[in-house]
Amino acid sequence: MKLPDLNLLVALDILLEEGSAVAAARRMNLSAPAMSRTLARIRDAIGDPVLVRSGRGLTPTPRALELREQVRGVVEQAHAVFTSGREIDLRTLERTFSLRANDVFVGAYGGKLRDLLARHAPNTVLRFVPEGDGETDGDALQAGRIDLYISSMRNFAPDIKLQHLFTTSFVGIARAGHPVFDGPVDLARFTAYDHISVSRRGLARGPFDTTLAERGHARRVSLITANFHSAIFAVADSDLILPLMPRHMLPIVERLGLKLRPFELPLPVDSVEIVQAWHPRLDNDHAHKWLRRMLKDVCGEE
Structure with missing residues (x-):
């Protein structure tokens, strides 16, 4: 009897974990077409679509959900064959x-x-x-x-391993009571006040300014900082606006007790995928x- 390709189990395990063929391809260091061919082979072997399109991602079928734990267990057992005797004791690990x-x-x-x-x-x-x-x-x-x-996701070297962590969007933020809130925060009101640029390279301009220019607007950047924490303290004590604060930073602002108020940006800004990368x-x-x-x-x- 011909043995099945056990690499398909590894691929299926990663596909079910990531819920994305693109993310699975990155983790396996495969091209998108190669990952698509692998998924097709998995479907043929199992006789089920396994993952179906849902919005921008993939949703597991009932059969895939049924197999998820079994597949995970088989992959872990296979891994144990090659790593037996080398497991770590986390309680005594010094690292x-x-x-x-x-x-x-x-x-x-x-x-x-x-x-x-x-x-x-x-x-x-x-x-x-x-x-x-x-x-x-x-x-x-x-x-x-x-x-x-x-x-954020970028062009890493081909051998670098990647895993998706989360996706974040952006909001603007200013001190509570800032005159920008005296009316709807449209582009004219948004660009009427000086901005802060957060740039580890000290840059005042970027793709955001290109997007503004395409809509016939420009902003004045009068303060550049290397990180967001210094920026939010500067915003709290001035009429400056911080236009691109990651949304998942809002709980930090709340914990600090700063009297700051977020607002939705008056122009579209792409969300950013955050990944962890390792050798x-x-x-x-x-x-x-x-x-x-x-x-x-x-x-x-x-």
């Missing part, structure tokens, strides 16, 4: 995990993640590291200076896999 992420992510998720590590792996240390001078994030992953890079040498590292799973779970709580 420092170095992550690179911006201040918005650290503020929104750093505390929750550290609480999880303290509960399950009390001897570990979570270290968020700044960017290196002249060093790309890919170089830092390659050299092992960081374990994970958490960022393939860490793909099967047990501690690293556990950390990635914790990150996925924490971000999935929102």
Whole structure:
């Protein structure tokens, strides 16, 4: 009897976990056409559509939901064959995990993640590291200076492993009582006041300004900061407007007790996909896999 291709089980497990052929392709380091062919082979082997189009994503069929736990169990058992005797004891694990992420992510998720590590792996240390001078994030992953890079989706090197964490949109924010709220926040009112630009490279202009120009408007940027935390304090004490604050930062603003008021932007701005990226040498590292799973779970709580 011809054995089935067990790689299809791995692909099915990832497809069911991600709910997206594009995200599954990234994790498996496959092209979109190759992932589509793999999904077609899975459908032929199982005799079921497995995943069907729903909006912009894929929804598992009843048969796929029925198989989900079985598939996960088989993949884990297969993995155990090659890793037997090398499992880690989280309670005694002593390790420092170095992550690179911006201040918005650290503020929104750093505390929750550290609480999880303290509960399950009390001897570990979570270290968020700044960017290196002249060093790309890919170089830092390659050299092992960081374990994970958490960022918006971008063109990573082909060998870098990726996993979707969440998608965020943007809002504008100004101090409560700002005159911008004296009427509807349309483009004219929005651009009548000075803006803050948040740029780690110190840039005042970007794609947002191109979008404004296409609508016949321009803004004046009179303050540039490297991170959002300094920006929100500057907004609280001035008539400046912060036009592009990630929506998932709003709970941080509330916890700080700053008298700030968010508003919907008067022009369309694309949402941003946030991913975690790692070097393939860490793909099967047990501690690293556990950390990635914790990150996925924490971000999935929102």
